[in-house]
Amino acid sequence: MTDPVPVRRALLSVSDKTGLVEFARFLAGQGAEILSTGGTAKALREAGIPVKDVSEHTGFPEILDGRVKTLVPQVHGGLLGRRDLPAHQAEMQQHAIAPIDLVAVNLYPFEATVAKGAGYEDCIENIDIGGPAMLRSAAKNHAHVVVLTEPAQFAEVQAEIAAEGGTSLATRKRLAAAAYARTAAYDAAISTWFAGQLGEAFPPRLAFAGILKQTLRYGENPHQQAGFYLDGSNRPGIATARQVQGKELSYNNLNDTDAAFECVAEFERPAIVIVKHANPCGVAIADDLASAWDAALRCDPVSAFGGIVAANRPLDAAAAEKIAAIFTEVVVAPDADAAAQAVFARKKNLRLLLTGAMPDPAAPGLTVRSVAGGFLAQSRDAGRVAAEALxxxxxxxxxxxxxxxxxxxxxxxxxxxxxxxxxxxxxxxxxxxxxxxxxxxxxxxxxxxxxxxxxxxxxxxxxxxxxxxxxxxxxxxxxxxxxxxxxxxxxxxxxxxxxxxxxxxxxxxxxxxxxxxxxxxxxxx
The missing domain is CATH 3.40.140.20 (AICAR transformylase, duplication domain)
Structure with missing residues (x-):
């Protein structure tokens, strides 16, 4: 094995074509042969980039409406064959299998298809089979093959090839790990969807995955490490929030802000919730947010100092002036007008989060908590009591x-x-x-x-x-x-x-x- 490994042949097959043309043009300029399929090949040809269809490379046509196009020995042998084993090289020559040094695949948009409420058959057709197989093959043979799963990875690989003439083992290992994480998350999304289709709230195997949004400075305490992961549900709240201003959010900030926002979402009329250490210390409903703030603050003004404030309406200047009058760590709301934002801007350390929407307190979902050797999962507490039920x-x-x-x-x-x-x-x-x-x-x-x-x-x-x-x-x-x-x-x-x-x-x-x-x-x- 040589390191860096040059890229003489690359297979590109992507649903998200962000940065594709630029990356493929660079590879072609380095002398690499470009293999591709379907819409990716079409996009490259339209950009004037030489490309060879995978079916031409393998001598086997796409069949079954495109369900089978890369699941052939010429592709997987080219990915899995070890360049450092003479026996592998001999077999590859015997069967006319050419090595593939780079694979760039992002999968059929199954998660997005489910998120938009597509029907059963449409979801099934958006389950990618060949893509995950290629990613796993390339990742297993990362000693010789570099695998890319996200458009954001193109630039770093291009820079390394340009500078070093190929990819380093360290880069290939890291990208291989990312590929397995991606296929695991993809399969988790599919299994979760299937469980829902079958009406299984708690299937025999429960799989879920997260996407790292932010590495945090530390956890609950400075000696603990922490990260903030998204689960892909897009439930309005800290996962969807845009931080307008203020210092970096801590683990405790995020936990407390989530508690405050979920509480304030319970109410239809203008409401304010003040939270300290994940517990409400003041909650009030009124005709406007400024009045609700006054009533919520009166409940426990001592605990409110350095607390988290959540509103269920866009913030205006009147409410902002009152909230900013005491030391507040975080303010979260669906929105804030320009005047309110100007008020908060005077408090440079205050974090202002705007979520864009309110969560539905009655929406189904799971909450998960770790225990020694496993975790506990339960449905979200969406229970509400109506007057007539009392x-x-x-x-x-x-x-x-x-x-x-x-x-x-x-x-x-x-x-x-x-x-x-x-x-x-x-x-x-x-x-x-x-x-x-x-x-x-x-x-x-x-x-x-x-x-x-x-x-x-x-x-x-x-x-x-x-x-x-x-x-x-x-x-x-x-x-x-x-x-x-x-x-x-x-x-x-x-x-x-x-x-x-x-x-x-x-x-x-x-x-x-x-x-x-x-x-x-x-x-x-």
Whole structure:
């Protein structure tokens, strides 16, 4: 084996023809013979580049509507034959198999075909067979063959050939690894689509792949490494966001921003969510974003400092001025007008992300979490409770205003780490207790926060007085509810289902509270 390896013969067959003509013209100028198929060959001929059809090279025509054109020994023998083994060279000469030194293939656009909602037969026809086979053959024999899977790779290979007369083993190894990653991702997309066609939410083998968008400075802590990968679903959020300004996003920034944006997507009216360490610390709905910000901030102004802010409407200058008045790490919204962007521009370290759209909180999808030796997969928590599905279990039914606040609080609860307690009043959170090992402590923390927030606002009584309370799961004992009652709540929403429901209901009746059961819980660990 010699290194660098010159390119005397190249096979180009691409669906994405970005940069194709320029790269092929360079190879031809280096004296390489260009082999090609179908539309790629046509594009090269129209550009005046000498090209030989693969069918002419192999002596075998394309058949079965083009399903078979490169699956022949003359192609795969040319890719897999080792140049350093005399026996391989002898066999290749015996069967008139010419070596192929470079393969550039990007696959039929299966993922794009599925994404546009194409029918079953169209998707099947966009499953590439010959392309992955050639990529795998070339990658296996990377000691002698260079393989390209993306137009972005053309420039670096062209520069290396121009400078060195061929490709280095290091480059070929790296590109071989990229080729196997590409075919693995391609097969994962196909298997996932097939599982969906068969109605298998959790098939016997679950394959998924990611595309590296960004290598992060570090993970949750500076001694951890991290990367941000896209799954190809294009769900609006941090994956689709355009960063308008600010420092590079960290692992924690991305995690918290995702939590904030998914929470704010729950609401139809203008809403603001403030998140700190993946938990909402203030959520509010109002007629405009500026008013929603005021109400959300009032819930916990201490925790909001250095937090993440999400809006479900394009930001205007009025909202931007209020948000920029305190130290904020990230602001994310579907859009922001020029005046709002000018306001944020005064805070050079603030990251402004514009996603272009809002995610659908009811859309299906999987969430995945690693565990030792494997991972857990589950459907996204797309559950929502409607007013008509609630069961009134107390002597008093909630008033219309209480009912509105109860439904709002329960939606927020879905995005608070368990054990979760949310006090709300006037479509705004007024106290949040998150992540405690028992529910009564979450109730106490939320009540304490409502007192602290009222004191900070100069109000004479805790914000929780006259509020409603939501619990993400049932109250196992009456003590959590009694703590909320002592804080001044008037109504309660919870899933129900405890063996002590009767005890909890009796406590609610004794306190004069209205209570409804949802029949649905929202654990978030």
């Amino acid at each position: 069961k009134v279990v107390t002597q008093r039914a909630p008033t219309p205003q209480e009912l509105e606040d109860l439904l709002f609080a329960f939606r927020v609860c879905k995005h608070v780490k368990s054990n979760a307690i949310v006090y709300a009043k006037g479509m705004a959170t007024v106290g949040i207790g998150a992540g405690q090992m028992n529910r009564v402590e979450s109730s106490r923390i939320a009540a304490w926060k409502s007192e602290a927030a009222a004191k900070a606002a100069g109000l004479p009584e805790p914000l929780a007085k006259g509020s409603v309370v939501a619990s993400d799961a049932f109250f196992p004992f009456a003590d959590g509810l009694e703590t909320a009652a002592a804080a001044g709540v008037t109504a309660v929403i919870q899933p129900g289902g405890s063996i002590r429901d009767a005890e909890v209901i009796a406590a609610a009746d004794k306190a004069g509270l209205a209570m409804v059961f949802t029949g649905m819980r929202h654990f978030r660990h």
